Amino acid sequence: MTEHENRLVVISGPTASGKSEIAVELARKIGGEIISADSMQVYRHMDIGSAKITLEEMMGVPHYMIDVAEPTENFDVARFAEEAKAHVRDIQMRGKVPILCGGTGFYIQAVTRDIDFTETGCDEAYRSELANYAATHGNEALHAQLRKVDPESADAIHANNIKRVIRALEYYRQTGEKISEHNIRESERPSPYDLHFYVIHCDRQTLYDRIDRRVDFMMDMGLIDEVMYLKAMGLTRDMVSMQGLGYKEMLDYLDGMYDLEEAVRILKRDSRHYAKRQLTWFKREKEAVWIRREDFNNDTFKIVDFLANDLRK
Numbered sequence: 001m002t003e004h005e006n007r008l009v010v011i012s013g014p015t016a017s018g019k020s021e022i023a024v025e026l027a028r029k030i031g032g033e034i035i036s037a038d039s040m041q042v043y044r045h046m047d048i049g050s051a052k053i054t055l056e057e058m059m060g061v062p063h064y065m066i067d068v069a070e071p072t073e074n075f076d077v078a079r080f081a082e083e084a085k086a087h088v089r090d091i092q093m094r095g096k097v098p099i100l101c102g103g104t105g106f107y108i109q110a111v112t113r114d115i116d117f118t119e120t121g122c123d124e125a126y127r128s129e130l131a132n133y134a135a136t137h138g139n140e141a142l143h144a145q146l147r148k149v150d151p152e153s154a155d156a157i158h159a160n161n162i163k164r165v166i167r168a169l170e171y172y173r174q175t176g177e178k179i180s181e182h183n184i185r186e187s188e189r190p191s192p193y194d195l196h197f198y199v200i201h202c203d204r205q206t207l208y209d210r211i212d213r214r215v216d217f218m219m220d221m222g223l224i225d226e227v228m229y230l231k232a233m234g235l236t237r238d239m240v241s242m243q244g245l246g247y248k249e250m251l252d253y254l255d256g257m258y259d260l261e262e263a264v265r266i267l268k269r270d271s272r273h274y275a276k277r278q279l280t281w282f283k284r285e286k287e288a289v290w291i292r293r294e295d296f297n298n299d300t301f302k303i304v305d306f307l308a309n310d311l312r313k
Contacts, residue, residue, distance in 0.1 A: 004194065005092055005095075006092065006192075006193055006194045007092075007097055007098075007193065007194045007196065007311075008088060008098050008100060008111075008112065008191075008193035008194065008195050008196070009026070009032065009097060009098070009099045009100070009196045009198070009307075009311065010037075010099075010100045010101075010108060010112060010195070010196065010197040010198060011023040011026065011099060011100070011101040011198055011200065012037070012101075012102065012103060012105070012108055012197070012198065012199050012200070012282055012288075013103060013199050013200035013201050013278070013282070013291075014103060014201060014207060014274075014275035014276075014278040014279055015051075015103055015211060015214075015245075015271060015274060015275050015278065016051075016207065016210040016211045016213075016214045016271075016275070017103075017200045017201055017202065017207065017210070017293070018200060018210075018293065018300065019101055019102070019103065019200050020053050020057065020101060021057070021300050022200060022300055022303055022304060022307070023099050023101035024053075024057065024058060024059055024061050025300055025301065025304040026099060026304050026307050026308065027061045027097075027099055028059065028060075028061060029304055029308050030097050030308055030311060031095075031096055031097055032061070032096060032097040032098070032099045033061065033062040033063075033064070033091045033096050033097070033098060033099065034058075034061055034062070034063045034064070034099045034100075034101050035063075035064045035065050035084050035087050035088065035091075035098060035099065035100050035101070035111075036053075036063060036064065036065045036066045036101060036102050037065070037080075037084070037100050037101060037102030037103070037104050037107045037108045037111070038050065038065075038102040038103060038104055038107075039075075039077075039080075039104040039107060039244075040241070040244045040245075041053075041065070041066050041067075041102075042065060042066070042067070042068050042069045042075050042080070043067070043069055043070070043071045043073075043075070043241050044067045044069070044070055044071065045070075045071060045226075045229070045230060045233070046071055046226070046230070046241060046244070046247070047226065048218050048221050048222060048223045048226045048246075049218060049223055049226060049227070049244060049245070049246030049247050049250070050244065050246070051214065051218070052066065052067075053066070064084070064087045065080065065083065065084055065087065068083065071230065071233075071235055071239065071241035071242070072234075072235065072239065072241075073241075074163070074240055075240070075241075076163075077106055077107055077110050078110075080107050080110065080111075081107070081110035081111055081115065084100070084107070084110075084111050085111055085114075088100075088111065088193075100112070103278050105278060105281035105282060106183075106281075109183075109186070109187055112191050112193065112195055112197070113186055113187060113189040113190075113191060114189065114191070114192045115186050115189070122170075123170055123173070123174065126170055126173060127166055127170060130142060130165075130166045130169055130170075131162065131166065133145075134162055134165075134166075139159045139160050139162060139165075140159050142159075142162070142165055142166075142169075143157075143159035143165055145169060146165050146168055146169055149169070149172050149178070150168055150172060150178040150179060150180055152178065152180035152181075153168045153178060153179055153180040153183075155277070155280070156180065156277055156280070156281065158270075158273075158274070158277075160243045160248055161243060162238075162243070163240055167179070168180075184284070187284050187285070191287075195287060196289075196310070196311055197285055197287045197288045197289065198288065198289050198290075198291050198307060199282045199285070199288045199289070199290045199291065200291050200293065200303070201279065201290060201291070201292060201293070202292060202293040202294060202298075203292075203294060206293070206294070207272075207275060208272055208275075211268060211271045211272055211275060212268050214271075215246075215264060215267050215268050215271060218246060219264060223246060223250055224250055224253070224254070224260075227246075227247055227250040227251060227254060228254065230242065230247070231251070231254065237251050245267065245270055245271055245274060246267060249263045249264075249266050249267040249270070250263060250267075252266075289310070291303055291306070291307070
């Protein structure tokens with residue numbers, strides 16, 4: 001496979017930065033097909049809270065890794081990497097350009113760096129002990145344990161992402177090494193692809209305004225009804241899928257922990273915090289070209305023209 005035939009384009013960036021629209025227009029311009037790199041959009045029935053792209057927004061461009069799992073499943077990065085890489089190969093073999101688009105940095109890195117997910121070994125007893133500790137003392141208490149041994153991972157992993165917090169603690173116990181150090185080492189692996197990595201971003205206040213508008217739009221579109229439907233399906237807050245932004249906050253509202261105004265405020269706040277963590281993650285990508293929306297007058301088509309010209313070079 002020649003370098004051109006082995007091309008992989010990444011369109012990344014923080015939540016609400018406009019990645020999906022740019023990826024679609026770029027795909028239409030260069031003959032691309034899109035692989036979603038979003039840890040929530042893999043789940044069926046979870047459309048509004050995940051800001052899942054609609055058929056109309058796809059504009060005829062094939063999309064993959066969307067609606068591939070039930071929300072009751074424990075979908076993980078290893079499964080994502082295996083399936084996404086298969087799509088990359090298939091798209092390339094058909095003479096198209098694979099475009100990996102999303103904001104889940106770990107999922108993107110798993111593909112672009114061809115990370116080996118061979119387990120160090122699973123300590124079920126220790127995992128159960130940590131899960132019980134979180135259930136008894138709260139997620140924040142377990143997160144504080146992680147911060148003691150690996151503050152870098154604590155900064156990168158939200159306290160409600162119990163599965164990743166437990167995995168980080170387990171890895172430290174088994175190896176004596178911080179999983180954050182392991183992840184940095186993995187991020188420096190050479191890519192097996194002719195990789196073109198772009199990060200879409202904008203100034204902080206503009207991004208926060210875009211996040212607030214997105215949350216308001218989700219509420220108008222019926223986020224509460226979606227979460228009520230998921231509850232009726234039997235989904236509970238301890239499931240990985242229900243710990244995603246938008247879902248846990250609306251669950252708290254429905255369970256009477258907050259009134260609606262407070263739940264929405266927390267969702268906007270936590271979305272801003274998530275965006276900051278995403279930007280921190282993408283700053284590790286040495287090959288990344290940072291695309292500042294203001295430099296293109298926030299014009300999607302100007303950004304797409306720049307990307308297409310950059311790829312032609």
